[in-house]
Amino acid sequence: AKGQDHQQYAFFNTYLSNKVQRKHELELLLKKADYHQEFELYYQPQFSIPQGELIGIEALLRWKSKEKGMISPGEFIPIAEEIGSIVKIGEWVMEKAIAQIAEWNKQYDLNLKMGINISPRQLNSLNFMHMFDSFIQAYDIKPEWLDIEITENSAMNNESTMEEMFTALANRGASISIDDFGTGYSSLSYIKRFDVNRLKIAKPLIDNISSNHSDRQIVKAIVMLAKAMAIKTIAEGVEYQDQLDQLINLGCDEVQGFFYSRPLPAKELEKIYLSVNEA
Ligand code: C2E
Numbered sequence: 001a002k003g004q005d006h007q008q009y010a011f012f013n014t015y016l017s018n019k020v021q022r023k024h025e026l027e028l029l030l031k032k033a034d035y036h037q038e039f040e041l042y043y044q045p046q047f048s049i050p051q052g053e054l055i056g057i058e059a060l061l062r063w064k065s066k067e068k069g070m071i072s073p074g075e076f077i078p079i080a081e082e083i084g085s086i087v088k089i090g091e092w093v094m095e096k097a098i099a100q101i102a103e104w105n106k107q108y109d110l111n112l113k114m115g116i117n118i119s120p121r122q123l124n125s126l127n128f129m130h131m132f133d134s135f136i137q138a139y140d141i142k143p144e145w146l147d148i149e150i151t152e153n154s155a156m157n158n159e160s161t162m163e164e165m166f167t168a169l170a171n172r173g174a175s176i177s178i179d180d181f182g183t184g185y186s187s188l189s190y191i192k193r194f195d196v197n198r199l200k201i202a203k204p205l206i207d208n209i210s211s212n213h214s215d216r217q218i219v220k221a222i223v224m225l226a227k228a229m230a231i232k233t234i235a236e237g238v239e240y241q242d243q244l245d246q247l248i249n250l251g252c253d254e255v256q257g258f259f260y261s262r263p264l265p266a267k268e269l270e271k272i273y274l275s276v277n278e279a
C-alpha cells in the first residue's frame, strides 16, 4: 500500500505541476497576444419561443494562439481575470461586437440585440462607461441594441459600484442579463436591488429538465418569479426537442443552444440567419 501511495502522490504531483506550468505559459502568451491576429468573436443566435423568431446574438470569444492553437474561454478567461488582462480584452470584445451589430442591424434593417459578456472586474474599472459611450458614438448604434451579460459571482462584492454601473447602463437604454442564473453564487437579492432585464437560466438546470422533477420545478419557479417582476427569461444550452417542449410549456420567453445553432463565425451566422431576410 505504501508503494501505491507513493505512486499516487507522484502522479498527483506531475498532474499539478503540468497544470501550474500550462497556466503560467498561458499567462505569458496572453500578455503578449496580438488580439487582432489571435482573437475572434463567434456568434450564437437567440430565439423567442414558441415563435422561433431570431431576437439576439451572443458574442463568444475565441483565442487561436499562435503557439498553442485553440484555447477555450472557459480556460483563459479566468486567467485573464486573475492577471488583469480582462480589462483590455473586454475592450477589444466590446468594440468588435458593437461594430458587428452596427453593421448587421443597419445592413438588414433589424433591431437585434448583441449580448456581450462582461466580467465583474471590468465593471469595476473606472473607464468602463467612458469606453461604452465612446464606442456607441463611434459606431453610431442604439444602446438598446446591446445586452450586457453579467455572471453573478464572488467578484460582485462591491455592490455600490455595481449598482452605479447597472443604473448607468439602464439609463442609456442597454439591457442587462444575469448569466448562469440558478447556479453558483446566484442570489435573489440582485434582481431586487438591480434593474435587471433578463435572467439566463443556467445550462445545468436545462440539461435534465425533462427527466429530473426538481430541476423542472426550479426552472418553473424562476420563470414565474421573473414574470412577476416583468423580467424576461432565456434558457441556455438547449440541445434537444424535449427540452424545448418543456420550456415552451413552462412559459420561458427565449432559448439559445446547440438545438438551434452552435456559436458561428460572423460570415456563417450572416449567411444562415440574416441574408435570408433580404428579399
Ligand atoms: P457563457 O457566457 O455561459 O456562454 C455559454 C457557453 O455555452 C459558451 O461556451 C457556448 O459555446 C456554450 N453553449 C451554448 N449552447 C450550448 C449547448 O447547447 N450545449 C453546450 N454543451 N454548450 C453550449 P464558450 O464559448 O466556450 O464560453 C465559455 C464561457 O467563457 C462563457 O460562458 C463566458 O463565461 C466566458 N466568455 C466567453 N466569451 C467571453 C467574453 O468575451 N468575455 C468574458 N468576460 N467572458 C467570456
Ligand code: CA
Pocket (backbone or CB within 6 Å): 058, 117, 149, 179
Ligand atoms: Ca453569457
Ligand code: CA
Pocket (backbone or CB within 6 Å): 179, 180, 200, 202, 203, 236
Ligand atoms: Ca451562461
